[in-house]
Amino acid sequence: MKSKVVPLRIPEKLDELAALSAQEQHTDKATALRQWLHRGAAQYVLKLVAEGRISMGRAAELLDLTVYDLQQQAEAQGIELGATDAQRRQSRALAATLKAR
Amino acid sequence: MLFLLDADATIKLHRSGILATVVGACPCTMPQAVYDEVVTRGKAWLHQDAEAIEAIIRGAVTVVPTQEREQPETGLGAGELGILDLLAQETDPIVISDDRRFLSLLSLQGFPFLTPADVLVWLAKRGVLRRTEAREALELLRPLIRVAAYHDARHDLEPGG
Numbered sequence: 001m002k003s004k005v006v007p008l009r010i011p012e013k014l015d016e017l018a019a020l021s022a023q024e025q026h027t028d029k030a031t032a033l034r035q036w037l038h039r040g041a042a043q044y045v046l047k048l049v050a051e052g053r054i055s056m057g058r059a060a061e062l063l064d065l066t067v068y069d070l071q072q073q074a075e076a077q078g079i080e081l082g083a084t085d086a087q088r089r090q091s092r093a094l095a096a097t098l099k100a101r
Numbered sequence: 102m103l104f105l106l107d108a109d110a111t112i113k114l115h116r117s118g119i120l121a122t123v124v125g126a127c128p129c130t131m132p133q134a135v136y137d138e139v140v141t142r143g144k145a146w147l148h149q150d151a152e153a154i155e156a157i158i159r160g161a162v163t164v165v166p167t168q169e170r171e172q173p174e175t176g177l178g179a180g181e182l183g184i185l186d187l188l189a190q191e192t193d194p195i196v197i198s199d200d201r202r203f204l205s206l207l208s209l210q211g212f213p214f215l216t217p218a219d220v221l222v223w224l225a226k227r228g229v230l231r232r233t234e235a236r237e238a239l240e241l242l243r244p245l246i247r248v249a250a251y252h253d254a255r256h257d258l259e260p261g262g
Contacts, residue, residue: 075245092222
């Protein structure tokens, strides 16, 4: 995944927390902040998928993850993904007509 | 009739243990982009299911080369866009998907679709799966689908459902 430099002003307390997290994870502060950012982005993207604003495939592309990863994350976080009630009604109606085919 | 599989549905059908049954019961196709999402990237990221899926679909699912493209405004990924391309070429296609965004576009354009749970019900009603087998598969699928979808499928698998 391509990366770019983004100048970012953050609260001092958050900076302290990032330093603490970095120490615990044996990493550096920038990495700790990037991990938080990515975790937040993943949650946001799953919300967009759940709302039907983007597809799973697009979500995986945006996060540079796989569909497997997203399914696992949604399951772990108890986020329900899937067809709407109206879409399920359409699907069930088709399944009923396909019975004989 | 031809099933067009998206990545999410392919993985869900595999997790429920019925992917091999599905591809044996109905001709199935997927665009290259879906294959890459499920098998190529899945294997690269060491997802064990990817190898198992590769073995099941090898020779049983037609993988069609499609133009790799991005259309961010649609909210779709390369796999779903590939399926849209195939829909124009195939005769009597049915998309297998549980993706809300993708299904809303399919619905708007009048393309038929089935969710993985309804594929399971369809297999049971055709007698390809025994109802007990279908219920077991549904339990495996349960963590990956909406609660309401689980209950609908459970109801449809009851005798007379």
